[in-house]
Amino acid sequence: MARVSGKIALVTGGASGLGRATSELLAAEGATVVLTDLQDDQGEEVAEGIRAAGGTAGYYHHDVTDEKAWEKVVGEVLAEHGRLDILVNNAGIGGGGVPVDEMSLEYWRQIMSVNLDGVFLGVKHGVRAMLETGGAIINISSVLGLVGLPNTAAYAASKGGVRLLTKAVAIECAARGLDIRVCSVHPGFIDTPMVGAAIQRGGPERRQAILNSQPTGQMGEPRDIAEGILYLASDAAKFVSGSELIIDGGYVAR
Numbered sequence: 063m064a065r066v067s068g069k070i071a072l073v074t075g076g077a078s079g080l081g082r083a084t085s086e087l088l089a090a091e092g093a094t095v096v097l098t099d100l101q102d103d104q105g106e107e108v109a110e111g112i113r114a115a116g117g118t119a120g121y122y123h124h125d126v127t128d129e130k131a132w133e134k135v136v137g138e139v140l141a142e143h144g145r146l147d148i149l150v151n152n153a154g155i156g157g158g159g160v161p162v163d164e165m166s167l168e169y170w171r172q173i174m175s176v177n178l179d180g181v182f183l184g185v186k187h188g189v190r191a192m193l194e195t196g197g198a199i200i201n202i203s204s205v206l207g208l209v210g211l212p213n214t215a216a217y218a219a220s221k222g223g224v225r226l227l228t229k230a231v232a233i234e235c236a237a238r239g240l241d242i243r244v245c246s247v248h249p250g251f252i253d254t255p256m257v258g259a260a261i262q263r264g265g266p267e268r269r270q271a272i273l274n275s276q277p278t279g280q281m282g283e284p285r286d287i288a289e290g291i292l293y294l295a296s297d298a299a300k301f302v303s304g305s306e307l308i309i310d311g312g313y314v315a316r
């Protein structure tokens with residue numbers, strides 16, 4: 063069954079990890095997918111893979127921290143496809159292992175810039191694009207937007223910001239009578255290059271510590287998150303807005 067058949071979707075950070083799995087699943091379920099990223103070769107490869115599997119996809123270079131780039135990408139989607147139905151604000155950078163009293167303002171601002179400013183710009187230009195036609199905006203937060211973890215002050219603050227930005231805009235859209243749903247997704251630890259990089263920095267003990275912190279003893283797979291995003295993007299979620307979907311193997315249930 064094609065659950066997002068005929069819809070036009072924009073996925074940021076689509077070249078890797080969760081964004082890649084989401085782009086592939088939305089396309090397999092009938093959406094036309096525009097995926098964007100900074101990693102051009104990988105992004106083109108993902109789009110090519112989707113087309114080779116019979117789907118419809120294109121890739122754009124797009125820095126989510128740059129408002130002019132948002133105007134350009136959304137403008138091109140509207141010019142080419144006539145509307146935007148689904149926006150997945152997924153691009154993000156990791157951050158951890160830095161005690162707050164050793165954290166530079168530059169580091170803090172870099173994480174905020176991608177993880178929070180980038181989502182704000184996406185929501186702003188996504189809502190503009192959806193004013194007439196409606197749509198669904200899905201913002202990727204984290205379990206670290208819900209609960210604390212030592213040495214992650216900037217990352218956790220950025221993801222907590224995404225959670226409430228989402229809720230504020232969801233009820234703002236409802237109050238304005240706009241048919242735009244806005245939700246956040248809170249992945250637990252998922253085996254992607256971002257987590258791989260953290261493990262590389264911390265060594266094998268870091269990997270074991272992550273596994274030990276999981277109720278199931280396992281990390282999730284990118285597809286586990288893509289399935290939740292697909293649901294929120296589909297008409298099956300037509301009464302779902304301002305919600306936070308936690309997909310974490312029980313990490314925050316304890």
Ligand SMILES: NC(=O)c1ccc[n+]([C@@H]2O[C@H](COP(=O)([O-])OP(=O)(O)OC[C@H]3O[C@@H](n4cnc5c(N)ncnc54)[C@H](O)[C@@H]3O)[C@@H](O)[C@H]2O)c1
Nearest residue numbers: 075078079080125126152153154204249251252254255256
């Ligand atoms: N993997 C996890 O365990 C996990 C858990 C919770 C939340 N998340 C969130 O999920 C999202 C995806 O993470 P992932 O694990 O797939 O990471 P990833 O590193 O595999 O993919 C992130 C992608 O975002 C792109 N990106 C980074 N900065 C960008 C920018 N300024 N403009 C455009 N693209 C940019 C990267 O090039 C990369 O392709 C992030 O927002 C991350 O914080 C991941």
